[in-house]
Amino acid sequence: MTSDGSEQVRASGARDPDALIRRAGVRGDPDRDQHFLVDDRVVDRIPTYLPEGTDLSHVLEIGGGPGVLTDRLLEVADRVTVVEQDETFAAHLRREFTEEVEDGRLTVVDGDALAVDLPEFTACVSNLPYGISSEIAFRLLPRGKPLVLMFQKEFGERMAAESGTSEYGRLSVSAQHYGDVHVCEIVPREAFDPQPAVQSAIVRVTPREPDYEVDDEEFFLDFVKALFTQRRKTIRNGIRNTAHISGLADPDAVVEAADEDVLRKRAGNMAPTEFAELAQLAADVGL
Numbered sequence: 001m002t003s004d005g006s007e008q009v010r011a012s013g014a015r016d017p018d019a020l021i022r023r024a025g026v027r028g029d030p031d032r033d034q035h036f037l038v039d040d041r042v043v044d045r046i047p048t049y050l051p052e053g054t055d056l057s058h059v060l061e062i063g064g065g066p067g068v069l070t071d072r073l074l075e076v077a078d079r080v081t082v083v084e085q086d087e088t089f090a091a092h093l094r095r096e097f098t099e100e101v102e103d104g105r106l107t108v109v110d111g112d113a114l115a116v117d118l119p120e121f122t123a124c125v126s127n128l129p130y131g132i133s134s135e136i137a138f139r140l141l142p143r144g145k146p147l148v149l150m151f152q153k154e155f156g157e158r159m160a161a162e163s164g165t166s167e168y169g170r171l172s173v174s175a176q177h178y179g180d181v182h183v184c185e186i187v188p189r190e191a192f193d194p195q196p197a198v199q200s201a202i203v204r205v206t207p208r209e210p211d212y213e214v215d216d217e218e219f220f221l222d223f224v225k226a227l228f229t230q231r232r233k234t235i236r237n238g239i240r241n242t243a244h245i246s247g248l249a250d251p252d253a254v255v256e257a258a259d260e261d262v263l264r265k266r267a268g269n270m271a272p273t274e275f276a277e278l279a280q281l282a283a284d285v286g287l
């Protein structure tokens, strides 16, 4: 705290997380997915995980809370839009960053990130509300922009997992369809207040085209989802048992046309490219 009693900023110019929480006037409520970052070192590192050369002209943040990450994003971005569902925190953000709001550098959107229209953004950096992190991630991924997102550790590791590992699944194939997924850092519970029940992971998604082609993206993703519901079964049985999920009209035709080597595999050992090839074949002969 300074001699005049203010505790606005640290020497580096960044706002202090505890002071921000105090000024917000309420504590985080875990039932509302409110676990606020209080470890400056972690907050400082988050924007640095964006891929080199990221366009920082308009950064989106989902769930601003007291504004510790918003503050860091305003240091590096030309413009920030933050979506915050809790009215108390949305009002606090407008108060805390009055100058930036007046200058048009910060827009605070009140509302549910799953329901509001998201703006055109050039990158998204967020400590996500964990209860809806999957739905939010799959709203963001198809936009094809760099993402740095905090998830529950297990979720982040599943997103980044490679075939043949126990974490690999539908989430890995679907997320990696949109970009390269990398776990940048595991964050301990102590970095938050209130502390979450489990550790967290900061995940970077660098957008790129997949190294395979699928004509019908929706069918591809449904097909992958279907086969992972039967991950212990062979692909042959998986195709036959899950037509109600994949939407295949003639699963037997797919089994007849597919390679025996592929049919003997299990979903957990199929690389994304193999899923894509099989999905193309399935769409041709079985839909």
Ligand SMILES: C[S@@+](CC[C@H](N)C(=O)[O-])C[C@H]1O[C@@H](n2cnc3c(N)ncnc32)[C@H](O)[C@@H]1O
Binding pocket: 032, 033, 034, 035, 036, 037, 038, 062, 063, 064, 065, 066, 067, 068, 069, 070, 083, 084, 085, 086, 089, 111, 112, 113, 114, 126, 127, 128, 129, 130, 132
């Ligand atoms: C994990 S906290 C992160 C807060 C802050 N960015 C930080 O790192 O300290 C998640 C924030 O998302 C907000 N939130 C929860 N559900 C939301 C939703 N559906 N849409 C937008 N914000 C939401 C919560 O109120 C909370 O402020």
